[in-house]
Amino acid sequence: MGKRIVVIGAVACGPRAACRAKRLMPEAEVTLIDKDDLISYGACGIPYFISGDVPDENHLRETAFRMVRDVPFFENAKGIDHVLTRTLATEIDRERKVVRVKHLDSEKEEEIPYDNLVLAVGGIPQVPPIPGRDLDGVFTVSNLHQAMEIKNRLAQGQVERAVILGAGPIGLEMAEAFTDLWGVKTTVLEYFDQPLPRILDTPLARIVAHHLEEKGVRLVLNARVKEIRGQDGRVKEVVEEKETYPADLVIIATGVRPNVELAQKAGLLVNQGIVVNNRLQTSDPAIYAGGDCVEIPHLVLGRRVVMPFGSLANRHGRIIGDNLAGRPTSFPGTVGAFIMKCFDLAVGATGISLTVAREEGFEAEYALLNQTEREHYFPGAGFIFVELVFDRRTRRVLGFQAVGPHTDGTLARLYAVSSILPRRPTVEDLISLELPYAPPYTTALDPLHSLAHVAENLLTGGLVPIEWDEVLRRLREGDPNTVFIDTRHPREAEPLVKKYPGRWIHVEYDKIRREMDRIPRDKDVIFICNSSMRAYEAQRWLMAAGYTRTFVPLGGLNFVRRWGVEI
């Protein structure tokens, strides 16, 4: 026998590390341990199992060729020497190189010796200390058993009203699962003032918020949950500062934190997560760690972060397998590439948000754009809404966010930016991006190009922006020193010209130069159109004519419309 490899954790990173190591090094003795009996399942698929899109939990456990990844599978197909489920690793003795485990069914304990150990122990739901969180009917969706129990209750008609704590990715995916197929009245309570906080900035988050409401999800922002109350041990309602929400089911989706207990007890270096080098080795070179339990370098932030993403866990697994087998392989770090489905929308982000960038001290600015995903003349072209976050000083691209239709168009733009982000691209690099083009798929200049153009125009001062919140405030308050120049088609402008007489003025895009004398020089002039493209060009003509008080609200009226704001 070759060297003894023990892998703790058999969901994503663990099995992949074990199988890769065994394949490269068939003489090794590989042991795979998990405390659960269900292993190697697609945890990211749980919301689609609960929704019913995936009818059977076994589908989440199957290979693409429909073989269930159970214990015999790993033993027979993958050649893993020992697969121990319902087995809890309780202690690591690094000096003697043994793992102490407890067999949960028999309660027996034993010691397993290793030459190399892999910690793929995942994350733990971060449950805030709310009274009542242990009531029957309160879940965290942290494993497949919980998912099956939730689906059972839905299928048995036990759930009329659900409350979800947290409007992060899991919370929103669960909201969709409950509402869309099961017709459960769902309320999402979010501590912050927007859904997907720190992932999306306000302009895109507001689109998501409005879409949730359109789909019948009640979204309560700035929520302060005080207590979960039950009756006969079963959840009954969630008490928030201002209101109480009846609930037959409560999901706590307020994040996960790395499971570091075992590592900590063993004296391994632990910060927010288990500390690893680029080879995914812990402070003990015989022990590797990967997946949701580790800290990894963030390539935009320039410091280590916790990033509990399934795709990273899978990549970690292969890298650890390589290193175990003596093939030096590195994990370069993350850019936080993210995507999710939210009802009819694809929502994604990569890099860092404006909020995070400013907290971190970047001189961060942002550009917005909305545009059809494909040529506007191609049937069924939907709109994509995008934000670019960039550093004014270095012109470096820091982040990108997108909300589009539920096609793969949003994926495509995220793929492009995520792919180049590790190489520290500038706004110019984004302008220079070569992307394939055909009218059924995209536009001759991609939304990414146009977005980068907006950023460049902001950097050169060719485009002078104003925040939409400020625009809406001035409009509502009737600010006497501001006029709004609507550059759109007369039919589009007419209702607003009537509604705001004297302040909302229609000068169509192609008449700006000829009818410039209709635009006052002694007031703030705010140019309006649907995408901000015509507004930008109008501003250029006026700036060239010596106007000094012109502004363009970034992104255009289509944003405001998608926020559900009536103007």
Place this chain on the structure above:
Amino acid sequence: MGKRIVVIGAVACGPRAACRAKRLMPEAEVTLIDKDDLISYGACGIPYFISGDVPDENHLRETAFRMVRDVPFFENAKGIDHVLTRTLATEIDRERKVVRVKHLDSEKEEEIPYDNLVLAVGGIPQVPPIPGRDLDGVFTVSNLHQAMEIKNRLAQGQVERAVILGAGPIGLEMAEAFTDLWGVKTTVLEYFDQPLPRILDTPLARIVAHHLEEKGVRLVLNARVKEIRGQDGRVKEVVEEKETYPADLVIIATGVRPNVELAQKAGLLVNQGIVVNNRLQTSDPAIYAGGDCVEIPHLVLGRRVVMPFGSLANRHGRIIGDNLAGRPTSFPGTVGAFIMKCFDLAVGATGISLTVAREEGFEAEYALLNQTEREHYFPGAGFIFVELVFDRRTRRVLGFQAVGPHTDGTLARLYAVSSILPRRPTVEDLISLELPYAPPYTTALDPLHSLAHVAENLLTGGLVPIEWDEVLRRLREGDPNTVFIDTRHPREAEPLVKKYPGRWIHVEYDKIRREMDRIPRDKDVIFICNSSMRAYEAQRWLMAAGYTRTFVPLGGLNFVRRWGVEI
């Protein structure tokens, strides 16, 4: 007035250069010239106009906000000082800095002085010297007038049978337009032995070829067209070496070449196309050129090429506009990023093909993969077929090809690879690519990751491939020294085990290690599965057990199936 800028050509690059220059430099006097009366249209949209997807030709001429880009549009909205249509530029006098033009309607000639000149004169259809190519009913789809005439004939029921010369992108798009909506019996005659020659390699080209046949398009490869014959001046049939094809309409889509005549006459440096530097300046620094008429650096090939793509022409326009206005801006070069719709398929490529790479002297190898675009358990997940071309010596990625369902999933993968190709990525860089993941959009490890894994396994010798053509030959000829080990589900293997007794042996994936003694050591062993993943793992186990004659046909049986080959 500021400096005088004259732009020749008003389709894609020209208008963009003119408008950008004017916007940045409103004091300039900008003249835009085109020989046609229809300008600034989406030429890449022509097949969709002909198919009827785009009902009206004006849609191809409109902005996203539905304003037709005609002469008044450029004058009023864009501030272009003079827009001269139906005006042919006949000569450039570089010493006197004047362009000689002829007004095609009045036949009058005049001289237009310039400080800077822009050549955006596009390409010219490359029509082979076939007798009869001037007959009525023979078209090249080189402008919107021709497109309108073709659509008229279709709409009037004048076209029952069409013949298209050339199975390049335009030829195939036209074949779809004719067949899908108009029900025209369409034959495509291609000189080479595959559709999309030099863009796709054989494995993916065969999928496209079979799909065309499935959709009712007759595709004739290795065709040698001798003559186009007419009756009363109108096209009647196309005479090929072996067969004659009746035709009411013939499209010649055998490529375009740069329009260099004007530049050549003016003594500018011309090679295959007009020679420009990275600022898109010709050999005369006062004259810029961009779009289909120029040669540009190919960043994978390392030499200049002609690449007549609409997206590049648009990017050139903006770069020229910047440089004209005194903002130094560079065009870094191209990687040849390409995508098209072909009936139900999205077909794309970026970088260079294996054929081209080997011609150019690279030690090129290729990897194949097929996989679901999104998690296999997600409803409606279709298959994507991908090829990676890489250099064995440097491990550099040279090219990527994909054929997938008509979603934007193919676009996404092309976006990722195209974005990094200019940075000379290696196979390892592709393995390290961070891509966003969610089950509705992709798989935890993207097909790109898995494809790069195949390439790495090939580079390390962990995977020993065999060409499918060789596999099929041995199977058909009953090669006595070869056995085929089918690792799939018994139900899948059964018919072939019966059909090829003793030679086609079923050893299921998870029984390879236990039942290895059923596999002969003294024969060539070819492992079979649908995607080549199980076959690869089987090969690893056998190699570890000392087998020396094992092979895996790349890509798996799904490729063969999609070629329409019965085994």
